[in-house]
Amino acid sequence: MSISLDHTRTSRDARPSRRNKLGGALALTGALTLVLAACGSDDDSDSGEGSDAVDLESVLEEGGSLTVWAWEPTLEQVVEDFEAEYPEVDVDLANVGTGDEHYTALNNAISAGSGVPDVAQIEYFALPEYALQESVTDLREFGAEELDGTYTPGPWGSVHQGEAIYGLPMDSGPMALFYNQEVFDTHGVDVPTTWDEFVDAARALQAADPDVYIASDTGDAGFTTSILWQAGAQPYQVDGTDLTIDFGSAEVTRYAETWQQLIDEGLVAEISGWTDEWYQGLADGTIATLATGAWMPANFESGVSAASGDWRVAPLPQWDEGASASAENGGSSLAVPEASGNKELAYAFIEYANAGDGVQTRIDQGAFPATSEHLESEEFLNTEFEYFGGQQANQIFAESAANVVEGWSYLPFQVYANSIFNDTVGQAYVSGTSLLEGLQAWQDATVTYGTDQGFTVNQ
Amino acid sequence: MTTLSYTSGTRDTPAVPAGRRARRRQWTGWGFMGPFMAVFTLVFLAPIAYSIYLSLFRDQMVGGTTFVGLENYERAFSDSQFWSALGRVSLFLAVQVPIMLFIALLVALAIDSGRLYGKSFFRITIFLPYAVPAVVATLMWGFMYGTRFGLVGNINDALGVALPNPLSPDLILASIGNIVTWEFVGYNMLIFYAALRVIPHELYEAAEIDGASQFRVITAIKLPAIRGALVIATIFSIIGSFQLFNEPSILQSLAPNAITTYFTPNLYAFSLSFSGQQHNYAATVAIIMGLITMVIAYLVQIRGMRKAV
Numbered sequence: 001m002s003i004s005l006d007h008t009r010t011s012r013d014a015r016p017s018r019r020n021k022l023g024g025a026l027a028l029t030g031a032l033t034l035v036l037a038a039c040g041s042d043d044d045s046d047s048g049e050g051s052d053a054v055d056l057e058s059v060l061e062e063g064g065s066l067t068v069w070a071w072e073p074t075l076e077q078v079v080e081d082f083e084a085e086y087p088e089v090d091v092d093l094a095n096v097g098t099g100d101e102h103y104t105a106l107n108n109a110i111s112a113g114s115g116v117p118d119v120a121q122i123e124y125f126a127l128p129e130y131a132l133q134e135s136v137t138d139l140r141e142f143g144a145e146e147l148d149g150t151y152t153p154g155p156w157g158s159v160h161q162g163e164a165i166y167g168l169p170m171d172s173g174p175m176a177l178f179y180n181q182e183v184f185d186t187h188g189v190d191v192p193t194t195w196d197e198f199v200d201a202a203r204a205l206q207a208a209d210p211d212v213y214i215a216s217d218t219g220d221a222g223f224t225t226s227i228l229w230q231a232g233a234q235p236y237q238v239d240g241t242d243l244t245i246d247f248g249s250a251e252v253t254r255y256a257e258t259w260q261q262l263i264d265e266g267l268v269a270e271i272s273g274w275t276d277e278w279y280q281g282l283a284d285g286t287i288a289t290l291a292t293g294a295w296m297p298a299n300f301e302s303g304v305s306a307a308s309g310d311w312r313v314a315p316l317p318q319w320d321e322g323a324s325a326s327a328e329n330g331g332s333s334l335a336v337p338e339a340s341g342n343k344e345l346a347y348a349f350i351e352y353a354n355a356g357d358g359v360q361t362r363i364d365q366g367a368f369p370a371t372s373e374h375l376e377s378e379e380f381l382n383t384e385f386e387y388f389g390g391q392q393a394n395q396i397f398a399e400s401a402a403n404v405v406e407g408w409s410y411l412p413f414q415v416y417a418n419s420i421f422n423d424t425v426g427q428a429y430v431s432g433t434s435l436l437e438g439l440q441a442w443q444d445a446t447v448t449y450g451t452d453q454g455f456t457v458n459q
Numbered sequence: 460m461t462t463l464s465y466t467s468g469t470r471d472t473p474a475v476p477a478g479r480r481a482r483r484r485q486w487t488g489w490g491f492m493g494p495f496m497a498v499f500t501l502v503f504l505a506p507i508a509y510s511i512y513l514s515l516f517r518d519q520m521v522g523g524t525t526f527v528g529l530e531n532y533e534r535a536f537s538d539s540q541f542w543s544a545l546g547r548v549s550l551f552l553a554v555q556v557p558i559m560l561f562i563a564l565l566v567a568l569a570i571d572s573g574r575l576y577g578k579s580f581f582r583i584t585i586f587l588p589y590a591v592p593a594v595v596a597t598l599m600w601g602f603m604y605g606t607r608f609g610l611v612g613n614i615n616d617a618l619g620v621a622l623p624n625p626l627s628p629d630l631i632l633a634s635i636g637n638i639v640t641w642e643f644v645g646y647n648m649l650i651f652y653a654a655l656r657v658i659p660h661e662l663y664e665a666a667e668i669d670g671a672s673q674f675r676v677i678t679a680i681k682l683p684a685i686r687g688a689l690v691i692a693t694i695f696s697i698i699g700s701f702q703l704f705n706e707p708s709i710l711q712s713l714a715p716n717a718i719t720t721y722f723t724p725n726l727y728a729f730s731l732s733f734s735g736q737q738h739n740y741a742a743t744v745a746i747i748m749g750l751i752t753m754v755i756a757y758l759v760q761i762r763g764m765r766k767a768v
């Protein structure tokens with residue numbers, strides 16, 4: 001205990017270089033203590049109160065104010081509970097935009113060196129970029145490695161760069177197919193289990209009602225990379241600053257040829273995600289399915305409340321019949337920017353939100369956790385979603401989480417790569433360019449960028 | 460302080476050599492200029508100097524910052540995305556600006572003619588869109604352009620027609636032109652109207668006595684009299700066109716494939732800087748665009764002046 005308090009004081013006063021060494025050594029001590037404690041006791045809750053937890057407790061009692069930038073809606077309740085529990089802490093939760101807009105604001109603040117939040121939501125695909133530029137803090141300084149085993153391997157791997165830990169997993173996004181059962185029933189179409197069936201179902205729905213589309217798609221980098229992930233393609237290989245970018249594999253071609261049919265025949269609605277039209281389309285039956293991550297239910301409940309009871313969840317359609325491959329789509333961590341003025345308190349908050357009481361609060365609102373304990377609990381698996389007509393949707397999500405294809409990685413500049421997705425691949429949706437040509441153009445543009453940025457890029 | 464000592468100096472010792480006096484006078488001037496120069500340097504010169512400084516470096520994710528001289532400029536001159544962006548705003552300038560200024564002029568002349576019933580109502584109403592923030596205006600038009608749930612969609616449903624999608628790549632520039640015209644007709648109208656109001660009324664009376672028609676009054680009196688205002692409005696519009704950013708940036712979420720990240724030079728610089736982390740190259744693009752805008756605006760001004768003589 002006294003060691004921890006010392007640690008706190010040292011890390012505030014000492015220079016960074018000394019702090020890191022000291023912090024590392026002390027964290028190691030903490031970890032050893034934890035291992036010993038874990039050996040001597042079966043009680044799980046005790047291990048969380050190791051030397052570091054006491055440290056955080058004092059930080060929390062001392063209080064202060066935090067700025068949190070996140071668009072995750074369930075955090076609002078977490079912040080409220082957190083402030084009620086630690087009245088000395090004042091948390092300002094701000095939504096500065098979703099996805100790209102958020103990163104733009106964050107990059108802006110980081111380059112300006114002021115106005116940087118203490119905590120930022122960063123999706124798994126974007127975290128490597130911030131880690132590489134050292135604009136987020138290695139959380140081992142605060143004992144984050146003690147949380148090893150708390151999270152499922154996918155998300156926990158996503159917040160690591162080598163040994164370093166740059167965020168705590170907030171949620172995960174094992175994919176599933178959300179579908180409007182009303183629409184499928186009305187038109188007597190079966191819910192697809194393979195992507196070939198998906199194309200057939202798209203044709204059947206269009207034939208039955210020209211206003212019904214199987215999905216909306218105007219080119220979305222996150223979706224395409226996830227579907228390629230599921231197909232077993234590995235277009236990105238990352239080894240430090242040595243990259244391989246290659247969209248020439250058979251799996252990529254397979255995806256492109258299947259999806260090309262949907263575009264050519266006008267089977268997908270030209271509605272961009274997260275727009276007003278999109279929400280309306282999901283609510284009124286224009287858009288019949290949505291293949292996305294397990295974090296979606298909360299958004300359905302808040303954004304598409306009018307269609308409550310119409311929607312159900314099914315496993316993601318497969319590339320090979322009878323397979324059960326899945327992929328992650330989205331999913332975020334909470335990270336502490338290097339420029340935060342109150343890192344300890346920030347860490348205390350994200351530990352509360354992502355490993356502590358906050359997790360259950362968020363699950364209760366429909367979020368999909370990354371913590372093994374919650375994912376495996378009977379209570380979680382048997383939860384009936386009123387929105388999905390009482391379906392125990394978590395069982396499908398949990399199974400998907402277990403079947404995520406291994407070996408995928410994102411580029412260390414995926415944010416930029418995604419930002420130019422519509423310049424290249426997106427052209428296939430509005431012009432004579434094919435998806436394959438678009439993907440090739442995307443590859444070329446990212447190779448150029450990577451080379452410009454000093455990476456060694458192989459194609 | 461300087462001022463005081465100078466004053467007393469001249470009073471007490473009138474025999475100060477002329478050269479010395481002149482030097483002192485110079486400092487007095489700087490004293491008055493000081494506050495202005497400080498602000499001017501801080502908010503005008505410093506950012507430009509900093510941008511030029513930035514444009515001489517390259518910051519890489521791997522390798523850090525290195526001095527590269529004019530390499531960024533070389534890159535810009537062979538950057539097809541930059542030139543396509545410039546081409547797009549030039550086309551916009553060539554088509555949208557004449558249309559907008561013509562409508563604005565027409566409205567200004569109509570209101571000024573004195574034959575319009577409820578002229579202050581029209582003046583306010585036409586000016587009103589300018590008071591709507593560009594962001595809000597674009598969002599509003601974005602909703603109207605929607606072919607599914609927007610106004611275009613409603614018209615299609617009600618009349619059983621199939622209007623082309625205003626947000627498609629072929630029409631998006633025209634759709635943006637429409638928004639900008641809607642926003643700025645009132646503003647330009649006000650500039651023209653203000654210029655028309657200062658024309659002495661004797662001229663009109665004289666024209667009437669001479670039996671000139673209204674059309675003749677416009678071409679012989681009104682248009683020559685507001686030439687200055689026309690030149691100013693044109694220059695503003697040129698600058699506005701080259702700086703096109705708000706409208707495409709907001710419509711991008713509705714039409715991500717039609718509006719690329721290099722749709723306009725400003726949008727390109729923005730994407731480079733904030734998604735691509737290429738601040739140095741973005742600064743280069745900004746400087747080149749600034750120079751091009753200055754040159755074109757200057758040429759228009761020269762030409763406008765020459766005609767006036």
